[in-house]
Amino acid sequence: MTVAAPSGPRRTRQARPGSPRTVRGPGPRARGAARSARRALRRVVRGPRNSPRARQISTTLVLAALAVLAALGIALLPAWVPSSVVLLVLLMGVFVLRAWAMTTLGVVVLGLVLTLELLDEEAFSPARYAVILLAVVLGVAFVRSRERLGLQGATSDLMLVDLRDRLVAHGRIPDLPEGWGVDSVVRSAYAEAFSGDFVVASHAPGSPLLEIVLVDVSGKGQEAGVRSLLLSGAFGGLLGAMPRDAFLPAANRYLLAQRWPEGFATAIHLAVRLDTGQFWVSTAGHPPAVHLHAGSGVIETVETPGGPALGVVVAPVFAVHEGVIQPGDTLMLYTDGLVESPGHDVELGIDRLMGEAERVVATRSGGADAVVAGVRAGEGDDRALILVHRT
Structure with missing residues (x-):
């Protein structure tokens, strides 16, 4: 049952004289405008202070x-x-x-x-x-x-240090199974912070394949440092992400796409199966690898019909040399800074390097640092050396 409200004039309550009068606050629109004004004022005050x-x-x-x-x-x-x-x-x-x-x-x-x-x-x-x-x-x-x-600011120099450390980290050899070892050294011209020679290595966990690339970028020292950093990152992404025989063609296409005035680079690519010792070597305008045979005591160059330097020819062909690293053998990769000298034949430099490697490595009296020190190559060029051992 619904009860209707009584009709009639509506009464309004009037404030008594002397009683406190109720004051209404600002409406919703006024409060919103006040909040917007406060936020704008806060931005004006705080913004420049933190800019x-x-x-x-x-x-x-x-x-x-x-x-x-x-x-x-x-x-x-x-x-x-x-x-x-x-x-x-x-x-x-x-x-x-x-x-x-x-x-x-x-x-x-x-x-x-x-x-x-x-x-x-x-x-x-x-x-x-x-x-x-x-x-x-x-x-x-x-x-x-x-x-x-x-x-x-002063902390900007830390960025250059970080770039140099990243370049070195790309060449860090991953952990290898027992029976294998890799010793590498990279020295820049005149002991500068950046080098035109760099190393990139890849070994996926659980995979028997180890891939190493040694690259010599045109120029030297700080002149080639920027190109080395860019190429090391790009080559590090390509290495291990595609079949081994497709790496050098992909690297060549990448280098051509950069359109650098002096954008060529030489490289040697080594792929080794760590379970059998089988290896494949391809070169792109790079000095040949050297194989030290522990059984026969023979030291020889790995004769590979090398292809042109990277970034020169649109569709080059890179030949592959296949061999086996037996227990006790050592495979040596190096850059031309260790074998080239003004007024001398490169073949003589390679023979000198082979003799020093035979003296040091065959007798187990040192590693990559000892070989580089024994060669006594000049400091006017970047130098790099990699020794891959199988014990």
Whole structure:
């Protein structure tokens, strides 16, 4: 049963005189507008504070304040604070500032030094001011060159270290089963950080096949470092991901696609079955491998009709030499930096390397480092050597 509400005029309650009046808050639309305004204000306040430009401005202000303190120390305590202290402020700026911020700091430092020189005309030294001016110019030029490379701050050098470590990691030989060993050494020209020679190895867990590629990129040292890094990553992805006889053609196609003015490279590809000792060697414009036979004591070059260097011919043919590494044998791969020297025949260099390998490896008196040291190849070229042993 539904009861109808009584009809009639609706009563409204009026506030009594002297009683507190209820004040309604803002509506939903007003509250939303207030929240939006607060968020916008928060972005305005926090955003620039965390932006790279704001950090550069704050760092520049801190260094400028240090320069002012150094100038005050030079003016008030000349016996304790030398004028060269401003060079330390400039040095800190070189490590942490960008080009525009470093220029600003340099102008501040030069202004402070000039002011000090003019205040003390008796001790005015144009040579001292010229030295500080030269330091500012060199600092700005260094920061500009680093910024042109996309590097910033002192920690940017860690990126180059990481790149070098990755290049070395690509050539790290994976763990091998008992009875096998690989010894390798790569030395760059003039002991630079990057080398045009690099090694890439692949051995999938559970697979009996070990593949090693030794590559010599055109150029040397830092000139070939960028190309070596790029090719080592690409070749590392190709190696083991395709049949062994398809690696060098795929590497050649990749190198041609780069369209480098000096983009050729020589390479030698070795594939070994670790269960039987059977191996396959292919070369692309590279010196031949050397086989040391433990049973007969014979040391010989692995004669393979080598194909052209990578990145030169569109559809080259790479011949394959097949053999067997018997227990006690050693297979040696190397780059031309160990056998080439100005004014001498390459064959003589290979004979010298074979003689040193026979002396060191056959007598088990050393490894790859001892062979490279015994050859005494010049430091003007990159050098690499790999020894594959079967015990």
